Amino acid sequence: MINQVKILTNQENYTTNYSVTGSSIKRLIAEVSIDKPYANLSLLSGNKVIVDNANIPFKGKHKLSFLVDFETLGNKELTFIRRSADIKIHSVRFEDVADVELPKYANISKQANFETEVTYKYGGPSIGDIDADGDYDFVLNNHNHVPTQLVTNNGDGTVTVERLFEHSLDFHGSAVGDYDNDGDLDIMVAQGGANGTNPTSYILLKNDNQKFTNASPEAGILTPARGRSPRWIDLDLDGDLDIALFNAKTPKYDGPRQLFYKNNGDGTFSQNQIAGIEHAKGERVVITDFNNDNIDDVVVFSPITLWQGNGDFTFTDVTAQMLPKGLTDKVGYNAATDVDVNNDGLVDLYFAGSRTHYQLSRKSIDFNPETKRLDIRDDGEKGTTLVSFDANGSVKLSDMNLTYRQYNDGFAIFLGKNKARKIVKAKGFQPTQLPKEMKTAPSEIEFSAADAQGWPEERKVNGLYIGHLGNGKWQAEWVRDRNIYWTVTFSLTGLSDVSYDWKANNRNVQDVLLVNQGDKFVNATKKWNLPLGGNNWGVARGDVNNDGWQDLFVYRYGHLSERIADLMLLNTGKGKFDILTSHGAIEPTDVGHGDMGQLFDFDLDGQLDLLSGSEEEGRWYLFDNQTDGDNNYLLIDVNYSPKDNVDPVSALVIIETASGKKYQQRIGSAGEVHAQSLLDIVHFGLGKEDKIKSATIRWRNGETQTLKNLTANRLYKTSK
Numbered sequence: 001m002i003n004q005v006k007i008l009t010n011q012e013n014y015t016t017n018y019s020v021t022g023s024s025i026k027r028l029i030a031e032v033s034i035d036k037p038y039a040n041l042s043l044l045s046g047n048k049v050i051v052d053n054a055n056i057p058f059k060g061k062h063k064l065s066f067l068v069d070f071e072t073l074g075n076k077e078l079t080f081i082r083r084s085a086d087i088k089i090h091s092v093r094f095e096d097v098a099d100v101e102l103p104k105y106a107n108i109s110k111q112a113n114f115e116t117e118v119t120y121k122y123g124g125p126s127i128g129d130i131d132a133d134g135d136y137d138f139v140l141n142n143h144n145h146v147p148t149q150l151v152t153n154n155g156d157g158t159v160t161v162e163r164l165f166e167h168s169l170d171f172h173g174s175a176v177g178d179y180d181n182d183g184d185l186d187i188m189v190a191q192g193g194a195n196g197t198n199p200t201s202y203i204l205l206k207n208d209n210q211k212f213t214n215a216s217p218e219a220g221i222l223t224p225a226r227g228r229s230p231r232w233i234d235l236d237l238d239g240d241l242d243i244a245l246f247n248a249k250t251p252k253y254d255g256p257r258q259l260f261y262k263n264n265g266d267g268t269f270s271q272n273q274i275a276g277i278e279h280a281k282g283e284r285v286v287i288t289d290f291n292n293d294n295i296d297d298v299v300v301f302s303p304i305t306l307w308q309g310n311g312d313f314t315f316t317d318v319t320a321q322m323l324p325k326g327l328t329d330k331v332g333y334n335a336a337t338d339v340d341v342n343n344d345g346l347v348d349l350y351f352a353g354s355r356t357h358y359q360l361s362r363k364s365i366d367f368n369p370e371t372k373r374l375d376i377r378d379d380g381e382k383g384t385t386l387v388s389f390d391a392n393g394s395v396k397l398s399d400m401n402l403t404y405r406q407y408n409d410g411f412a413i414f415l416g417k418n419k420a421r422k423i424v425k426a427k428g429f430q431p432t433q434l435p436k437e438m439k440t441a442p443s444e445i446e447f448s449a450a451d452a453q454g455w456p457e458e459r460k461v462n463g464l465y466i467g468h469l470g471n472g473k474w475q476a477e478w479v480r481d482r483n484i485y486w487t488v489t490f491s492l493t494g495l496s497d498v499s500y501d502w503k504a505n506n507r508n509v510q511d512v513l514l515v516n517q518g519d520k521f522v523n524a525t526k527k528w529n530l531p532l533g534g535n536n537w538g539v540a541r542g543d544v545n546n547d548g549w550q551d552l553f554v555y556r557y558g559h560l561s562e563r564i565a566d567l568m569l570l571n572t573g574k575g576k577f578d579i580l581t582s583h584g585a586i587e588p589t590d591v592g593h594g595d596m597g598q599l600f601d602f603d604l605d606g607q608l609d610l611l612s613g614s615e616e617e618g619r620w621y622l623f624d625n626q627t628d629g630d631n632n633y634l635l636i637d638v639n640y641s642p643k644d645n646v647d648p649v650s651a652l653v654i655i656e657t658a659s660g661k662k663y664q665q666r667i668g669s670a671g672e673v674h675a676q677s678l679l680d681i682v683h684f685g686l687g688k689e690d691k692i693k694s695a696t697i698r699w700r701n702g703e704t705q706t707l708k709n710l711t712a713n714r715l716y717k718t719s720k
Contacts, residue, residue, distance in 0.1 A: 002092035008041075008082035010369040010497050014089065015079045024070045025102060026094040027578065033061040036085035037506045038533070044079040045070055052565035052581040053083065053558070057508035057533025061090070065529060067570065067580040068094075069102055083368065083559075100578065101545040101629035103568060105585035105610060108624040113158045116620040119146040121613040123229070123284070123674025124335075124538060124596030125620075128176040129681070130185045131210055134637065136600055138611060139164075139174045139187060140620055141675055147171060148189055152210075157603060159622075164205060164212060170194065173674025177232030178647045179241045180206070180267055183640075185678065187212065188243065190227030196250040199224035220269050223259055226250050228283040229674045232649060233296050235274075237311040239646045239701050240265055246300065248283045257281075258300075262313065277307045277315045286672045288338040289650070290322070290347045290516060294700065296650055299349060302333040324514065324523045332509045335596060337671035339541040339550050341528065341571060345664055346516035350552060352536035353509030360535075361403075361487040364505040366559045367498045374492045375560040378478065380405060380485025384459070386477040390497040395452075395466070395474070398444035398493065399561065403428040403486035410435055411484070412463040415447055417454025419465070422447075428487070449474075464490065472496075491561060508533030511554065529576040531567055537615065538596030540671035542608040543685030546631035548663070549573045553585070553610065555594035563590045563614060585610050585623040592618015599670045601683050606633035606713060608683060632686040632712035634695070638667060639718045641699040648680040650700045655684055655710075658691035686712055 006014045020026070032041060034056050041064065043051040050068040070076060080089060109115060120143035130137040131152060140149040140161075147165035154160060165171075170192035176185040184207045193199035201222050206215035216222065226248035235242040243261040250257070256278035261269035282300040290297050291308055298307040298315065306322050307315040319328070334354035338347045363385070364377040378385055380402065402411055413422040423441040425434075447466075452474075455467035459479050466476045478488055513528050514521035531554070538555035545551070549571035558564040565586045569577040592614035602609040607625035614621065634655060638648040654664040663684050669677040686692075692710040697718055705718050 001094060002089055006080070006089040008080055008087040008089065010367070013079050013081050015077060018076050018078050018094070020070045020073045020076055023096040023098050024073055025097045025100065026068050026070065027097050028064070028066045028068050028092070028094055030064045030092045031061065031090040032056060032064060033088045033090065034059060034085050037504070038508055039085035039087050040083040041087055042081045042083070043068070044081065045076045048582075049565070050582050055508055055531065055533035056087065057506070057510070062532060064532070065579065067097065067100070067102070067578045069582055081370065084366070100570060100572070101547060101627060101631060102580065103544040103583050103625060103627045105583055105623040106626050107587050107621055109620075109622045111157070112622055114151065114161065114620070114622045116140065116149070116161065117146050118592075118617055118619055120144060121595045121615045122172045124613060124671070125598055125611055126174045126176045126187070126675040126677050127598045127600050127611065128185045128678035130176060130187070130207065132184045135604060136602060136681065139176065139675070140613070141174050142171060144168055144170050148174060153602070164189070172227055173229045175230040175232050175676035176678050177241045177649060179232065179263060181240060181645065181647065184209070188230040188232070190230050190245070190674065193224065193226035193248070193250065196226055196248070199226055199250055201225070202227050202230055202245055215267070219267060220271070221261060223271060225259060229285050231285060231287055231676050233287055234650065234700055235260065235309070235313045236262065237295065237700065239644055241647065241649060243269060244298070246283055246285045260313075272313060274314060276317050280305050280307065284334070284336070284673050286336045286338055286349070287668055287676065288347050289666055290338070290349070292346065294652065294698065299336060301336060301351065302331040303329045304333065304351065322520045324521060326523065327512065333512070334536070335538045335555075335671060335673045337539050337541045337552070337669075338666075339552065340664070341513070341515065341550060342575070343549065343663065345662070346518060348516050349514040349521065350539055350541070351512045351514075352539040352554060353511050354535050354537050354557065355507050355509060358486070360505065360507065362505055363502060364507065364560060365500070366561070367495070368559070368562070369496070372493055372495050373561070374495050374498055376491070377487060377489045377560050380480055380488045381483045382480050384477055384479050385502065386475060387498060387500045389474050389476070389492070389495045389499070390472050391474055391495045392472045393494055394446050394448045395495070396444060396446040396493045397424060397466070397490060399489065399491045400424050400426040401428045401487060401489035402426040404430070404433045405484060405486050407484040408435065409462065410437065412461075413445065414456065414461075414463055414465045415452040416467050417456050419456050420451070428485070507535040507557070509535060511536055527575065529579070531569070531579050537594055538671065538673060540597055540599045540610075542599035542670055542683065544568065544599065544608050544625065545570065545627055545629060546607065546633045546685035546687070547573070548661070548685050548687040548689070552577070553597070553599060555596055555612070557593045557615070561591060563587075563592055563594070563618065566594050585612065587614070587621050590614050590618045590621075592616050596671070596673050598677055598679075600677075600679055601635065601681060604635065604681070604715060606635060606683070632688065632690050634684045634686060634692055634710065634712055635715040636682045636695055636697070636707075637715060637717040638680045638682060638697055639720050641701060641703040642705060642720050643703055644701055645720070646699045646701045646703065648699070649678060651680070652698045653682045653695065655695045656693045657686065657689040658693050659689060661689065681715075
């Protein structure tokens with residue numbers, strides 16, 4: 001379609017016509033190159049974005065491959081748009097794709113009465129049948145403005161949202177599990193430790209008929225920590241759930257970082273130390289079984305370490321034997337999931353690469369030529385930073401955020417050579433910290449070239465200096481004479497071009513796929529066509545189109561003030577993923593950032609729905625899977641074991657179809673950061689298979705039960 005070089009700039013997009021024939025679903029293959037450290041490429045068909053911000057993560061030539069859905073045949077006007085750097089398009093072609101059912105999602109939050117506040121998130125939700133009525137409920141992990149919330153599924157397409165605590169604290173991750181074996185799920189909630197200055201204990205919420213009480217003191221869970229990731233895990237294979245608590249490092253403390261508690265079987269726990277893993281670095285964790293011995297293993301990150309469970313309250317560090325050497329001691333991974341990408345019965349691992357909030361706050365810059373908006377996020381440490389920009393009309397300053405750091409002497413706006421002093425009200429302060437002159441100040445100001453004429457020679461006072469140099473040329477510089485804030489964030493709108501001579505923060509971190517070969521993992525990132533670069537904060541797995549292959553949903557942080565589409569990685573069943581951005585699981589009005597969620601069947605219709613959190617300025621959303629296809633499914637609701645009444649945690653479900661195909665899943669989460677789910681209504685996509693020879697469930701104590709001669713598109717329950 002394109003076979004000669006086209007150059008995209010801030011001023012020039014590239015528009016062309018394309019006639020869609022054959023299939024309306026195509027695979028876009030583009031060869032592009034950049035001379036700068038990073039860029040993004042989007043493609044519009046008419047006004048619809050069909051490829052949203054494909055990452056180009058480093059200098060040089062790249063091959064991009066994305067699925068696109070034109071929906072109808074005929075002539076289309078295509079527009080290629082760049083961000084962050086000029087892009088050379090060397091070639092573009094489209095291939096017909098006829099053997100895939102594209103997933104279609106729709107936001108049903110409002111109709112489900114699932115309307116939540118804007119809040120910081122903390123590592124995804126915890127999903128499970130908390131009230132034991134046969135459908136999924138969920139726990140929403142917010143950070144410090146809205147306390148942890150319980151969302152109860154009413155069974156009629158609606159939910160009820162309530163707060164689990166009266167007041168907001170420094171809440172982090174959560175986990176659901178039945179520690180007292182009474183048939184409903186209890187909830188463990190992590191609390192932070194004020195950056196290590198005030199470690200606190202975890203909170204165990206005991207569930208008695210949906211009445212939740214703090215049982216931590218009576219249960220003996222009292223050791224303070226910088227809590228992050230609680231996990232229910234049967235460490236000694238005695239049938240009840242023990243506790244593993246994974247924490248952030250506490251400064252000036254050399255004792256065990258990770259804490260472990262043995263379930264005494266009477267509602268209390270005894271703290272036990274476990275050599276090796278108790279000093280593992282990392283505060284994020286996936287509980288899985290990577291060596292297929294029916295004993296839980298632990299993946300801690302990052303750096304990634306692999307801990308093989310022995311079933312006797314000990315672990316063996318197998319990192320050196322199993323992890324590819326290139327990943328040893330490597331950090332920068334925010335989320336992970338266990339996924340069987342090739343249906344060989346072995347657990348593979350996907351890690352989402354990202355930068356943290358603090359890492360983002362160092363020379364991050366975004367300019368959108370379509371909206372004429374410049375976004376800056378920098379640290380508030382000593383130094384000066386300058387940008388030049390073009391603007392022919394007035395300029396608006398907005399969205400200033402100065403994250404408080406015990407500095408109280410102000411940060412004014414100085415316009416022009418004469419440094420006309422202005423004040424805007426900035427975020428980042430608690431009410432008691434807000435400077436007095438900010439309390440009545442506007443949150444944004446607009447000024448013309450005449451208001452900001454000239455450039456001051458002396459710029460020593462802390463603040464943001466903005467000056468018009470003539471002929472539509474401007475400069476802005478923010479000055480910090482010492483470490484004054486954790487972040488300095490602001491936006492300027494009305495700009496046509498931007499330039500700077502400092503090294504911007506390249507936020508691209510490559511995701512990693514590790515394929516299990518039985519005795520070791522191999523890095524299959526390139527082979528499986530993982531998306532290039534990215535700043536991805538979450539990942540969840542599941543068969544979203546019921547074709548029999550596990551897919552991935554990858555949460556992208558996006559731009560500094562723009563929520564971009566997350567990535568759907570569709571498993572082709574041929575040893576690679578196809579990448580899709582036009583799946584519908586996005587709320588276009590949201591201005592937060594991709595964080596984390598879970599794929600699960602909310603309405604038990606055999607299609608995996610999606611609960612997603614949008615970080616910072618975003619909300620929680622529930623997306624309904626409305627894929628229109630003829631693939632089949634099977635749901636197995638795993639109850640407690642028939643003899644010893646062992647709960648479903650870590651149970652293994654294996655199905656065999658009439659044609660001899662085998663699929664298996666282990667009960668746990670669909671992906672993990674700081675939260676742990678219990679997805680015990682196990683979902684299998686079957687493709688065109690409609691008869692199942694058997695479904696065998698193995699509980700972690702070795703009990704088994706087999707269901708025979710099942711038909712597709714139904715929900716079956718195990719018997720007690």
